Amino acid sequence: MTNSPAFFVSYARDDVKHEQFHENFKTFIADLGARVAGLLAIPIEDAYFVDENIATGELWSDQLKNALMNCKASIVLYSPNYFTREWCGKEFQILLDRCKQGEGVTGIIPVRWLKTIPELPERAAQVQYQDGRLPPEYGSRGMRQVVALRATDLRLYEDVLEVLADRIVTAVQNQHLTPLANLDFATVKSAWPTAGNAVPHPSHVRGNISKTCFVFLASEGWDWKPYEPEKWGIGALSQKIAGDLGLRYEEVRCDAALAQKLKETYENDVPTVLFLDPESLGEAAVLQSMEQYDEKYYLNCAAIVPWEADVEDKIDTDTRWIALQTMCPQKVGDPPPYHEWRTIFSQSALEERTAKLIEEIRSRLMKKLMSGQSRLPTVRRAEDPGMSDTAAAIGISTGSLPSLGSPDR
Known part of the structure; x- marks a missing residue:
């Protein structure tokens, strides 16, 4: 050789x-x-x-x-x-x-x-x-x-x-x-700390608009397939979308640190997409994460909920949709930009709309970075006792829950 x-x-x-x-x-x-x-x-x-x-x-x-x-x-x-x-x-x-x-x-x-x-x-x-x-x-x-x-x-x-x-x-x-x-x-120095002195590194804050962070609010996490029998799981689909856009990909886990990490991606101008599985709304970690997210107003974030095709004509009465309105009354009632709560009913729509939202966020962040614009203030979420009562009636608690973290992939 x-x-x-x-x-x-x-x-x-x-x-x-x-x-x-x-x-x-x-x-x-x-x-x-x-x-x-x-x-x-x-x-x-x-x-x-x-x-x-x-x-x-x-x-x-x-x-x-x-x-x-x-x-x-x-x-x-x-x-x-x-x-x-x-x-x-x-x-x-x-x-x-x-x-x-x-x-x-x-x-x-x-x-x-x-x-x-x-x-x-x-x-x-x-x-x-x-x-x-x-x-x-x-x-x-x-x-x-x-x-x-x-x-x-x-x-x-x-x-x-x-x-x-x-x-x-x-x-x-x-x-x-x-x-x-x-x-x-x-x-030659090692490119990273060794096992004896390794420290957590917040890589999710690095890269600005050259990358996209993804959060999978689903029981199956990275492996969740929104549209069976499509071969694309949500993690692989996210990687594909990022790759097609020429961006770096990174997953941010749904755990007790999620709220802080979302704040950090906001402060560092990193586009971030949250995918929510309607079937996982009863999960403690998902519920707590969505309630915390609803309290903030992060214009670097997109939130997307993929629904089954047969729900499109009857989503108003779907118990999961009612529960989601309870968890996120501010975001659902008065949606900020880049949020798709009830418009995605197919794999092709999910892929197309996600890519478009990422590009829209990147465009806004680019303008902000070039102009030196200061951040918008965060906004507290609204409370809706009526919706809370409705959610309770179908067995979904809206109280504060302990963080359990997301299941392993």
């Missing part, structure tokens, strides 16, 4: 220690490498570099050092482990430093190795993570599971490989990473 592989593989060793996970990892890298080699017309041994020998704390080999200095692209396997490992942070920082200034950081191709990943550290948030071409199942399962299920869903596996291989080839052909003449590992 040469010192200039087409792509370098950066990953957390702990993620592949288990025998079956290791087999999935090797299969994925080998299959991806074969595709890249074919597309670039190079020997397969020159397609990629992956080091499976180095352990935490060991000195990096000359072979790894040369590959890291001269690779033409890199894939990075995102996982909870990855963002707490010093060596992973060092590799990531070296790759980040090699990205051409002013041309984005497309020489680094993130791979969602596990379906659950933490909030991205500031350095990682600089990299465009989402790609609307990737199938939604990739986001809901993670690449490791996609590899494991290839025997029963080969098409999905091949579709993901095709997108990732195309991104690698594009980075190679456009020389998105500049080679390094020398490298001193001892002086």
Whole structure:
């Protein structure tokens, strides 16, 4: 193999220690490498570099050092482990430093190795993570599971490989990473805090109008599918919309910190979309979140409720709609801009309207940022005893409830 592989593989060793996970990892890298080699017309041994020998704390080999200095692209396997490992942070920082200034950081191709990943550290948030071409199942399962299920869903596996291989080839052909003449590992600082001193990082406040945050107020969270049997879950659909608009994507969890995080996205001019599942209105975390949200007036936020198609002609008598009016009397009674409480009844309408609302918010924020306009004051929510009584009659409490957090994905 040469010192200039087409792509370098950066990953957390702990993620592949288990025998079956290791087999999935090797299969994925080998299959991806074969595709890249074919597309670039190079020997397969020159397609990629992956080091499976180095352990935490060991000195990096000359072979790894040369590959890291001269690779033409890199894939990075995102996982909870990855963002707490010093060596992973060092590799990531070296790759980040090699990205051409002013041309984005497309020489680094993130791979969602596990379906659950933490909030991205500031350095990682600089990299465009989402790609609307990737199938939604990739986001809901993670690449490791996609590899494991290839025997029963080969098409999905091949579709993901095709997108990732195309991104690698594009980075190679456009020389998105500049080679390094020398490298001193001892002086390289990790791109993030290590496990021993990691601190929560509010990445949701960074990026301004270059990103969109999404909140899934649903029992199923990221996996909720508003319109069965459509294949798109709400998380994958959100990623697709953000990718199609050329924006970064980030999920903000529905938990006890949601109200504070929404305030922070408002203060930092980050467009934010809240999707509400009507079937989850009885969930304590959803109820409390909506009541708290109704008290504020954030013009960076859009709130969208997708309803079933057969509800359109009878929504006025739907108990969920009555309950929603009780939870959010201010927002529903006198809707601010960017709120769709009862107008979405199909998947296509959901996707189209969400994209439009994001662009409208971004346009407003751009004008505000350019003019130096100060923030609008927050507004307290209205109270409607009549609606509260109606909600109570159908078994929905509107009192203050403890925060339970959203279910795991």
